[in-house]
Amino acid sequence: QVQLVESGGGLVQPGGSLRLSCAASGRVASIGDMGWYRQDPGKQRELVARITSGGRTNYADSVKGRFTISRDNAKNTVYLQMNSLKPEDTAVYYCYTDKGLRGYWGQGTQVTVSS
Numbered sequence: 001q002v003q004l005v006e007s008g009g010g011l012v013q014p015g016g017s018l019r020l021s022c023a024a025s026g027r028v029a030s031i032g033d034m035g036w037y038r039q040d041p042g043k044q045r046e047l048v049a050r051i052t053s054g055g056r057t058n059y060a061d062s063v064k065g066r067f068t069i070s071r072d073n074a075k076n077t078v079y080l081q082m083n084s085l086k087p088e089d090t091a092v093y094y095c096y097t098d099k100g101l102r103g104y105w106g107q108g109t110q111v112t113v114s115s
Contacts, residue, residue: 002026002104004095009109016113017083022095022106024076032098034071034078038091038111045094049080062088085113 008020024031035050049059049069057069068081078095090113095106 002028002031002097002099004097004104004106006093006095006106006109009093009111011112011114012085013115014085014087014113016085017081018085018111020080020082020093020095020109020111022078024078024097024104027099028076030099031076034095034097036069036078036080037094037096038089039094039108040091048093050096051078082111085111087113089113 002024003026004022004024006020006022008018010018012018033050033052036048037045038048039045047060048063049067051057051069051071053073059067066084071078089111091111092108093111094108097104
């Protein structure tokens with residue numbers, strides 16, 4: 001089993017920044033990709049950003065140039081630096097990782113962008 005714990009969400013004004021963190025624990029040897037997804041009520045969960053164990057990244061078009069994903073393999077932690085936040089970025093953000101054929105999710109952290 002792999003456990004994921006997110007932190008760093010909160011309320012921020014439009015144009016502001018937040019940094020999310022997600023630490024993996026448990027059977028973390030050989031975990032694969034790590035990433036961030038988000039979900040608004042009534043909508044499907046969508047990919048925000050993803051990073052391989054080797055550091056390759058991909059981003060949703062809506063966040064390119066504003067968000068940066070990074071990863072510390074020694075700490076089994078993934079980060080999401082979010083800049084120039086917009087009201088449409090408001091959602092619950094979920095951390096994700098996989099190991100073999102199994103995926104694991106964190107409990108989610110709320111990000112609210114509002115004036």
